[in-house]
Amino acid sequence: MQEVGEILHLAASGRVIIQLSGKLVEGQILCDETGTKVAKVMELIGPIKRPFASATPLTNNIEKFIGKSVFTVEHSPANIQKFRRRKK
Numbered sequence: 001m002q003e004v005g006e007i008l009h010l011a012a013s014g015r016v017i018i019q020l021s022g023k024l025v026e027g028q029i030l031c032d033e034t035g036t037k038v039a040k041v042m043e044l045i046g047p048i049k050r051p052f053a054s055a056t057p058l059t060n061n062i063e064k065f066i067g068k069s070v071f072t073v074e075h076s077p078a079n080i081q082k083f084r085r086r087k088k
Contacts, residue, residue: 001035001072002022002071003022003070003071004018004020004024004072005018005024005069005070006021006068006069006070007039007066007068010063014056014057015055015056016038016054016055016062017052017054017055018039018041018053018054018055019051020044020051020053022072024041024072025041026041028040028041030071031071032070036059038057038070039057040056041053041054042056
């Protein structure tokens, strides 16, 4: 796991605002230090030198994660293509 930032606050829209310290891609899943999925990145906002991310919470109790670091997994489910077989 690689640390990518810190959760700042919960916006009025219901999304979580994260201050980034590392590179991030839209659609990536973020988790805490124990591996619990916390949020999914929807868009990157702000200046290039101090970027922020707007993410949708994946847990009902997002308030307990405010002020804590978030991490990304190298093999995020958002980046893996699913292969499906057609039925004949």
